Amino acid sequence: MGKGTHKTLIALVVLLVIIIIWALVQRSGPPSVATDPAGAEVLIYLATRDGTSLVPVKRIVDVEKVSPQGLIEELLKGPRPGEPWVLPLPANTRLQSVAVVDRVAYVDLSEEMIEFHPGGTTGELLTVYAVVNTLAQLPEVELVQIFVGGRELETLMGHLDLRTPLEPDFSLVIEEH
Amino acid sequence: MGGGHNAVLDEDCDFYVGGNPFLSSKNLSGRVKGLIETEGWSLMRTGRAALVLAVILLFFIPGGPASATQVYFNGRALSSDVAPVVVDGHVLLPVRSLASAIGMSLTWEPGAGRIEIQRQDKHIVMHINSREAQLNGEPHQLRAAPQLKDDRILAPLTFLAEALELTMRWDMETAALHLSDATIVVSEILLCEEEGRTRLDVLTNTPVAYDTILLADPHRIVVDVHGAKLGVPPGEQPVAAGVARCLRVGQFGPDVVRVVVELNAPVGYEAFAREEEPGVALLLNHAVDSLSWRDTDEGGELFIVVPPTAPYEIWRLVEPDRVVIDVFHASLNAKDRTILLGGELVKQVRASQFLPNVVRVVLDVNGPVEAKAFRQEGGVAIQLGPPPPIDLELAEIEPGDEPVALIKEPDPDFPSLPGVKEVAEKTGKGLRVILDPGHGGLDPGALGPSGSKEKDVVLDISLRLRDLLAAVGCEVYMTRDEDRYVEFPERVRLAKEGKGDVFLSIHANAFRFQEACGTETFYHPDKQSSRLLAEALQTSLMKELGRTDRGVKTRRDLYVLRESSIPTALVEVAFINHPDEEKLLLDPEFRQRCAQALFEGLSHYFRERAGRSLGPVPEILPDAGENPAAAASEG
Numbered sequence: 001m002g003k004g005t006h007k008t009l010i011a012l013v014v015l016l017v018i019i020i021i022w023a024l025v026q027r028s029g030p031p032s033v034a035t036d037p038a039g040a041e042v043l044i045y046l047a048t049r050d051g052t053s054l055v056p057v058k059r060i061v062d063v064e065k066v067s068p069q070g071l072i073e074e075l076l077k078g079p080r081p082g083e084p085w086v087l088p089l090p091a092n093t094r095l096q097s098v099a100v101v102d103r104v105a106y107v108d109l110s111e112e113m114i115e116f117h118p119g120g121t122t123g124e125l126l127t128v129y130a131v132v133n134t135l136a137q138l139p140e141v142e143l144v145q146i147f148v149g150g151r152e153l154e155t156l157m158g159h160l161d162l163r164t165p166l167e168p169d170f171s172l173v174i175e176e177h
Numbered sequence: 178m179g180g181g182h183n184a185v186l187d188e189d190c191d192f193y194v195g196g197n198p199f200l201s202s203k204n205l206s207g208r209v210k211g212l213i214e215t216e217g218w219s220l221m222r223t224g225r226a227a228l229v230l231a232v233i234l235l236f237f238i239p240g241g242p243a244s245a246t247q248v249y250f251n252g253r254a255l256s257s258d259v260a261p262v263v264v265d266g267h268v269l270l271p272v273r274s275l276a277s278a279i280g281m282s283l284t285w286e287p288g289a290g291r292i293e294i295q296r297q298d299k300h301i302v303m304h305i306n307s308r309e310a311q312l313n314g315e316p317h318q319l320r321a322a323p324q325l326k327d328d329r330i331l332a333p334l335t336f337l338a339e340a341l342e343l344t345m346r347w348d349m350e351t352a353a354l355h356l357s358d359a360t361i362v363v364s365e366i367l368l369c370e371e372e373g374r375t376r377l378d379v380l381t382n383t384p385v386a387y388d389t390i391l392l393a394d395p396h397r398i399v400v401d402v403h404g405a406k407l408g409v410p411p412g413e414q415p416v417a418a419g420v421a422r423c424l425r426v427g428q429f430g431p432d433v434v435r436v437v438v439e440l441n442a443p444v445g446y447e448a449f450a451r452e453e454e455p456g457v458a459l460l461l462n463h464a465v466d467s468l469s470w471r472d473t474d475e476g477g478e479l480f481i482v483v484p485p486t487a488p489y490e491i492w493r494l495v496e497p498d499r500v501v502i503d504v505f506h507a508s509l510n511a512k513d514r515t516i517l518l519g520g521e522l523v524k525q526v527r528a529s530q531f532l533p534n535v536v537r538v539v540l541d542v543n544g545p546v547e548a549k550a551f552r553q554e555g556g557v558a559i560q561l562g563p564p565p566p567i568d569l570e571l572a573e574i575e576p577g578d579e580p581v582a583l584i585k586e587p588d589p590d591f592p593s594l595p596g597v598k599e600v601a602e603k604t605g606k607g608l609r610v611i612l613d614p615g616h617g618g619l620d621p622g623a624l625g626p627s628g629s630k631e632k633d634v635v636l637d638i639s640l641r642l643r644d645l646l647a648a649v650g651c652e653v654y655m656t657r658d659e660d661r662y663v664e665f666p667e668r669v670r671l672a673k674e675g676k677g678d679v680f681l682s683i684h685a686n687a688f689r690f691q692e693a694c695g696t697e698t699f700y701h702p703d704k705q706s707s708r709l710l711a712e713a714l715q716t717s718l719m720k721e722l723g724r725t726d727r728g729v730k731t732r733r734d735l736y737v738l739r740e741s742s743i744p745t746a747l748v749e750v751a752f753i754n755h756p757d758e759e760k761l762l763l764d765p766e767f768r769q770r771c772a773q774a775l776f777e778g779l780s781h782y783f784r785e786r787a788g789r790s791l792g793p794v795p796e797i798l799p800d801a802g803e804n805p806a807a808a809a810s811e812g
């Protein structure tokens with residue numbers, strides 16, 4: 001094996017390494033939004049105007065906002081101008097606190113959640129699962145229990161049993177577009 | 178409504194006499210309503226009866242008799258020739274008289290039947306008998322065509338209101354239609370003390386229509402100002418004014434400003450239209466927090482915990498002997514309302530909400546006593562001792578005083594069911610149905626745009642259904658048959674124990690946006706017979722009501738479905754916050770059809786499940802239109 005062959009082999013290996021690196025870079029494509037330091041992609045659950053379904057809507061938020069608090073704050077911002085969806089919570093509802101313990105998120109919303117709520121089984125379901133589904137996209141959250149004004153609730157508007165934490169409900173969800 | 182039933186509302190009817198009836202009548206109704214809500218007892222029925230009556234007054238009575246609807250614009254009463262007219266179930270307004278009343282220009286071309294309206298930047302073109310219209314040059318499909326009747330040009334109310342951006346509200350209590358420019362602004366909200374009572378003022382730029390509700394858990398009063406926009410920042414602020422502890426304000430829907438006063442105790446209030454400047458004011462009652470008794474050397478002392486400014490009066494009744502203390506502008510908040518003493522002097526002390534604004538404390542005494550009342554820190558003390566040797570002070574009871582009848586206390590028992598009107602074949606004998614009208618009492622459920630409440634319409638539908646089922650011999654249990662708050666565990670108690678063949682929860686639906694409408698039925702997925710029941714009910718509701726079919730849905734998280742151990746369904750008959758469906762729900766004939774559809778659904782279910790049809794819907798009364806509601810009202 002001559003010196004020339006050896007050099008060719010090194011060149012080939014280098015080329016191969018370059019090709020592999022290039023291929024890897026190609027495969028991962030443009031840097032994913034989830035890892036971009038500028039922002040991460042999350043979903044908030046808004047509703048259709050006729051109150052039949054929830055719709056997962058994409059938002060880019062700061063990476064540090066990918067938290068229970070950040071998600072609820074993003075949800076409460078509601079739809080952007082021109083979006084066909086609606087926020088199924090009273091518009092002036094505020095987040096008081098949220099904590100995750102043993103995979104259960106306990107979220108405490110302000111009194112407006114009840115006082116400015118129009119009622120109805122449909123209204124109540126969409127309100128509750130907009131919150132539950134939005135929080136449950138976080139890997140650390142499996143169940144969600146909703147509090148209002150710091151109080152544990154038997155129900156929000158007289159239909160749903162809110163005494164125990166709820167699982168997310170995807171039967172209410174349709175895909176965007 | 179058959180095609181030929183055109184009820185023209187009588188414009189000559191003197192329903193209101195002079196002045197501005199809005200201020201006085203609303204004042205009264207607002208006050209009464211607030212007090213009623215506090216009490217949750219018989220007075221509530223007055224409210225229901227008034228609502229039903231107003232619907233009858235406002236809406237069509239087939240073929241004929243008429244009534245007046247007063248129209249207001251920006252809170253001001255308009256002349257009677259602006260009264261709406263109902264044609265084929267559509268509400269039309271005479272535009273010629275409306276034009277001068279609200280300041281719009283009207284061009285009328287009789288030959289072409291062309292109507293042209295200009296108001297500010299809004300331009301409308303309509304044609305008689307045509308449902309094609311134009312709004313600012315854009316084509317627009319009308320739900321009802323404009324009409325020419327008795328030389329009057331009639332145009333559909335909802336379109337006019339939408340096109341001219343007027344807000345519209347039916348007030349069922351005063352049989353009035355309120356139109357307003359959407360520029361009513363809530364400019365200021367104030368809490369202060371007036372003669373020791375907490376007073377809330379909601380200031381607006383023009384007289385307004387409003388509603389108030391007292392809610393529980395936490396106790397709070399909700400004031401809705403209709404047709405208004407919020408001119409102050411929304412938000413929450415803690416306050417310390419008498420019984421009020423927190424004030425919240427926000428925009429509730431596009432045309433309602435909602436003000437919430439959170440309370441330390443559930444107190445009644447008077448709501449009235451402000452006089453000097455426009456707006457709404459509420460005067461809150463004092464809370465009577467507790468009663469306590471202690472023995473003294475003389476005899477004993479009763480202490481009533483109440484704010485120092487609450488006026489009171491002490492007096493006596495004889496045969497049997499009693500001492501009575503009335504505390505005015507007060508609401509009873511004490512948990513223990515009876516103190517059993519069995520003493521030499523006093524047998525017992527009982528407190529009750531005697532009148533919506535008056536707390537009455539009665540001491541049942543053994544013969545004549547000496548009683549003196551005086552203020553102490555934190556309340557009123559009543560000292561009792563043996564009578565003085567010569568009883569100069571004992572009040573003479575005049576014959577007309579009827580002392581015993583004065584002591585009225587709310588009856589906690591269910592009133593007995595009104596009798597079944599007609600005996601049909603007993604096809605339902607032995608079948609036990611539990612009917613559960615949603616919400617009630619302090620929980621109004623969903624609200625309609627004109628102020629109607631879910632709790633009222635679902636109770637009425639349930640009572641109608643009860644009468645139909647009872648007529649064929651079913652045994653019917655009602656979780657409530659009057660306007661009262663029922664806790665969840667009590668609602669499902671029987672069904673949880675497995676008593677009854679069917680549990681049916683009846684609701685009216687709502688969503689934040691008015692696009693939502695239609696009928697849907699829920700059941701628990703683990704229960705096959707519940708599915709059969711839900712499907713039978715939904716199919717029947719669709720057939721009879723013909724609203725949008727939102728389907729039969731499974732849910733594990735609805736309270737009554739989860740807790741009941743018998744076949745159970747929850748129906749949402751229609752959306753009360755959808756303007757058209759609210760109008761339907763306020764129509765007794767529609768509610769009767771809901772009851773009939775549910776009857777047929779149950780009949781189908783019993784046939785599938787037990788091979789027992791309930792047979793045809795029994796004929797009850799020709800005027801079933803009002804009667805069950807009236808029965809509910811009078812109990």
Ligand SMILES: [Zn+2]
Binds near residue numbers: 158159616
């Ligand atoms: Zn309901």
